[in-house]
Amino acid sequence: MAETHSLQDLQQPAVSSKVFIQRDYSSGTICRFQTKFPSELESRLDKQQFEETIQTLNNLYAEAEKLGGKSYLEGCLACLTAYTIFLCMETHYEKVLKKIARYIKDQNEKIYAPRGLLLTDPIERGLRVVEVTIFEDRSIGSGR
Amino acid sequence: MKNCEYQQIDPRALSVSPLSVQSHTEKKEQRPRRKWEVFPGKNRFFCDGRIILARQSGVLPLTLGLIVVTCGLFFAFDCPFLVEHLTIFIPVIGGVLFVFVVTSLLRTSFTDPGILPRATPDEAADIERQIDTSGSSTYRPPPRTKEILINQQVVKLKYCFTCKMFRPPRTSHCSLCDNCVERFDHHCPWVGNCVGKRNYRFFYSFIISLSFLTSFIFGCVITHITLRSQAGKSLVQAIQESPASIVELVICFFSIWSILGLSGFHTYLVASNLTTNEDIKGSWSSKRGAEESGNPYSYNSIITNCCVTLCGPMPPSLIDRRGFVPPDEAIPAASVSEIELPPFTTKNDANMCTQSTKDVLERMIRSSSDFNGLCPPGTPKTTPLVLDVSSAAAPTAEPSSPPAGCSRQHPHRHAPCPPFSRSNKSDSLHSINPAFRLASPSPSLSRTTLILGDAPDIGFNQLH
Numbered sequence: 001m002a003e004t005h006s007l008q009d010l011q012q013p014a015v016s017s018k019v020f021i022q023r024d025y026s027s028g029t030i031c032r033f034q035t036k037f038p039s040e041l042e043s044r045l046d047k048q049q050f051e052e053t054i055q056t057l058n059n060l061y062a063e064a065e066k067l068g069g070k071s072y073l074e075g076c077l078a079c080l081t082a083y084t085i086f087l088c089m090e091t092h093y094e095k096v097l098k099k100i101a102r103y104i105k106d107q108n109e110k111i112y113a114p115r116g117l118l119l120t121d122p123i124e125r126g127l128r129v130v131e132v133t134i135f136e137d138r139s140i141g142s143g144r
Numbered sequence: 145m146k147n148c149e150y151q152q153i154d155p156r157a158l159s160v161s162p163l164s165v166q167s168h169t170e171k172k173e174q175r176p177r178r179k180w181e182v183f184p185g186k187n188r189f190f191c192d193g194r195i196i197l198a199r200q201s202g203v204l205p206l207t208l209g210l211i212v213v214t215c216g217l218f219f220a221f222d223c224p225f226l227v228e229h230l231t232i233f234i235p236v237i238g239g240v241l242f243v244f245v246v247t248s249l250l251r252t253s254f255t256d257p258g259i260l261p262r263a264t265p266d267e268a269a270d271i272e273r274q275i276d277t278s279g280s281s282t283y284r285p286p287p288r289t290k291e292i293l294i295n296q297q298v299v300k301l302k303y304c305f306t307c308k309m310f311r312p313p314r315t316s317h318c319s320l321c322d323n324c325v326e327r328f329d330h331h332c333p334w335v336g337n338c339v340g341k342r343n344y345r346f347f348y349s350f351i352i353s354l355s356f357l358t359s360f361i362f363g364c365v366i367t368h369i370t371l372r373s374q375a376g377k378s379l380v381q382a383i384q385e386s387p388a389s390i391v392e393l394v395i396c397f398f399s400i401w402s403i404l405g406l407s408g409f410h411t412y413l414v415a416s417n418l419t420t421n422e423d424i425k426g427s428w429s430s431k432r433g434a435e436e437s438g439n440p441y442s443y444n445s446i447i448t449n450c451c452v453t454l455c456g457p458m459p460p461s462l463i464d465r466r467g468f469v470p471p472d473e474a475i476p477a478a479s480v481s482e483i484e485l486p487p488f489t490t491k492n493d494a495n496m497c498t499q500s501t502k503d504v505l506e507r508m509i510r511s512s513s514d515f516n517g518l519c520p521p522g523t524p525k526t527t528p529l530v531l532d533v534s535s536a537a538a539p540t541a542e543p544s545s546p547p548a549g550c551s552r553q554h555p556h557r558h559a560p561c562p563p564f565s566r567s568n569k570s571d572s573l574h575s576i577n578p579a580f581r582l583a584s585p586s587p588s589l590s591r592t593t594l595i596l597g598d599a600p601d602i603g604f605n606q607l608h
Contacts, residue, residue, distance in 0.1 A: 018266050025292050025299075028441055029313055029327070065457055067448075075455025079349060082247040091458045126261040126462040128309060 014136050021054065021130040031061040033122070033130050040134065044115045053107055053119070054130070057100065064096035097123060180465040184262055185323040193465035195254040198321045202333030204253055211249070211354075214395050215242045218361050221388040222368045229371055234364060241357040248350035249335065256461040257340030258326035260307065260315060268308035275303075295440040314441065316421055326459075329413075330420040339420075342461065345454045348410055355400070355407045362396040365389045417442040417449040 019040050024032040035054045037047045074092060078085050104121050112119055112132075120131035180193035188197045197204075215238065223235040263271070275288060288303035290310050301310045304317050307324045311317070316328035318338045327341035339347045369389055372382035383390055413423060418439060422428060428439040443449055 018270070020267055020270050023312065025294055025301075025313055028294055065459075067452055067456055071457045072451055072455045074457070075345075075451075078458070079345070079455070082244055083251050083346060083349075084247065086458065091460075093457045093460055097460060123460070123462070124464075125264065125267070128260070128263070128312075129267060131266070 016134045016136040019132040019134065021132065023128060030065050031122075031127055032058045038132075041117070041132065044117055044134065045112075049111055053111070056103065057122075057130070060096060060100045060103065064093045064100075176468045178465070179463070179467045179469055182469055183463065183465070185259065186321050187259075187323070189465060196256050196337075196465065197253060198331070198337050200320065200333075201253075201336040204334065204336035207249065207334045208246075210395060210399075211242075211245060211357075214361060214392050215357075217388040217392050218364065221386055222364055222392070225368055225372070225386070226364060230367070238357075238360060238364070241353055241360060244353040245350065245357050248346050248353055251346040252332075252335045252339065252343050252350050253337045255337075255343040255346060256463060256465070257338040257344075258328075258342040258459070259321075259338075259340075259461075259463050260309075260312070260324040260326060261463050262307040262324075263309040271303075271309060297438065297440040299440065314419065314422070327419060328421050342459055348414065348454060351403060351407045351410060355403045358396045358399045358403055361392055362400060365392050365396070369393075414450050414453045415446045417453060 017040060019038045021033050021038065024034045026032075033054050035051050035058075037050050041050060071092060100123070101121055104119050108119050116135040116137055118133040118135070120133065122128070122130050125131055178193050180189040180196075183189070186199040188199055188201075189195065190197070218238060219235060223238070226234045288310075290301045290303070291298055292301060292313075293299070294313060299313050301313065303309070304311050304324055306317060306322065309324075311324055312326065314327045315324050317324045318328065318331050320331050321338055323338070325338045325340040327344070329339040329344055329347075331338045332347065335347065335350070337343070368386065369379070369382050372385060373379045377385075410420075412418075413420065416439065418428065422439075443452065
């Protein structure tokens with residue numbers, strides 16, 4: 001019996017639901033996510049914090065896809081080397097993706113995990129959605 | 145008595161585990177699979193996922209063969225004469241062009257064109273829910289479109305039934321490769337792959353460099369024959385001396401028309417930031433007349449359009465071919481089906497016959513070991529108990545149900561593995577119920593969820 005109790009205790013909080021923040025295509029095919037605050041998160045998170053996270057993500061993706069001198073230079077260089085340069089060099093986009101991954105991890109640790117939420121890096125979902133996993137609150141006093 | 149029974153199960157289950165331990169070690173030894181191995185589209189992968197090709201390589205070997213043969217003949221038969229009579233740079237230029245053509249071709253063929261990974265079951269369920277709430281009453285899904293505004297222009301997004309998501313703008317589903325491809329241009333059989341966002345620049349450089357190559361070879365061969373016939377011989381004699389030249393001439397002559405035409409067409413597309421798909425469908429043809437093209441993606445400047453398409457930042461591959469399949473993530477193909485578990489669980493909360501439970505456990509473990517990698521070794525969670533309950537309850541249905549149950553359980557877990565071995569590894573949280581949320585219309589599922597949730601209580605209470 002004690003065993004069963006401890007088995008239960010050892011269980012991690014179950015996933016209660018997932019919220020998907022879809023892409024915002026109003027400015028074209030660039031990677032942007034909707035900043036509309038989903039109602040399911042209202043009880044867990046501040047609207048401003050959420051919007052700030054999404055806005056930062058959008059800015060990071062915009063930086064990755066930015067058209068400018070640097071990206072053109074990279075493109076031309078790649079073309080001249082018959083695209084073999086991509087075999088040795090990391091593209092600008094990939095560098096920014098790493099930055100995004102670090103940012104998401106940071107946000108999860110500081111803001112989302114303490115509230116029982118988890119942000120999934122959009123790249124793991126093909127840049128289609130930002131998946132927010134809501135965990136059941138197993139802390140004392142909250143129902144389940 | 146119940147108490148006893150419960151405790152009897154525990155060590156028996158553990159002692160059953162020599163089998164399960166075997167299957168565990170088998171599974172552990174079984175190497176973790178890479179994502180390309182479970183990729184749902186019709187692509188072929190080589191070099192452990194580094195190279196991707198469409199299922200039918202089309203006429204890629206023919207393309208390569210033609211290029212290599214023509215260039216080979218050129219270097220072997222025409223170059224010596226031309227080097228002697230003209231300049232050494234001819235084979236050099238020819239060589240550079242040849243290298244460009246072949247590398248572009250291989251890059252086009254072997255690069256992921258911008259395949260969009262299919263929606264996870266949770267996403268698909270979420271989208272279904274949204275669509276259902278917004279009005280379509282029948283369950284049988286009607287054609288679904290969503291209208292959005294892009295740069296103040298209305299664009300319709302279509303729902304892809306295979307990939308279970310709304311296609312982003314400019315994305316199209318290629319039926320040959322069975323994938324949604326971003327900025328889908330066309331599926332090129334010559335290249336043996338789709339041409340999309342990620343490999344359009346390679347494709348363009350391939351056709352441009354090929355146009356240069358064919359024109360160059362054509363010109364050189366004409367020069368060669370002319371020079372030969374000028375040295376006092378007749379044309380026929382000149383040709384007889386160098387028969388390979390005629391072969392090259394014929395090949396180049398027929399290729400030039402099509403390749404130059406294609407290059408011109410694609411240059412137009414690049415300059416106006418269109419895809420072949422859009423051009424053929426006339427998506428942005430000026431029906432309205434007012435705007436010049438109505439293309440919401442165009443930057444209205446030829447140079448910008450060219451730079452964006454050809455020299456823009458290279459987007460990463462979204463399908464992560466070489467990543468490892470997480471042990472508790474649902475294989476999309478396997479998890480699509482509804483869970484058949486509910487009917488069993490509803491019957492059997494009460495009846496637990498220890499003997500049959502043990503038998504069923506053993507059978508399930510054996511059947512689970514048949515599923516290579518479908519049921520990876522793992523930590524038990526509450527679900528195994530439910531599965532026991534269900535299986536115990538329906539031993540007659542068991543020939544098909546444990547394997548079926550196993551494969552369907554896979555999304556949430558390694559259910560058939562010995563349920564009571566408390567290995568205390570922390571479970572990944574999202575692995576618990578993803579598939580249960582999949583078929584939300586099914587009412588029995590909510591019961592299952594309930595049962596699952598309460599399973600420990602139910603099971604243990606009964607036995608106590």
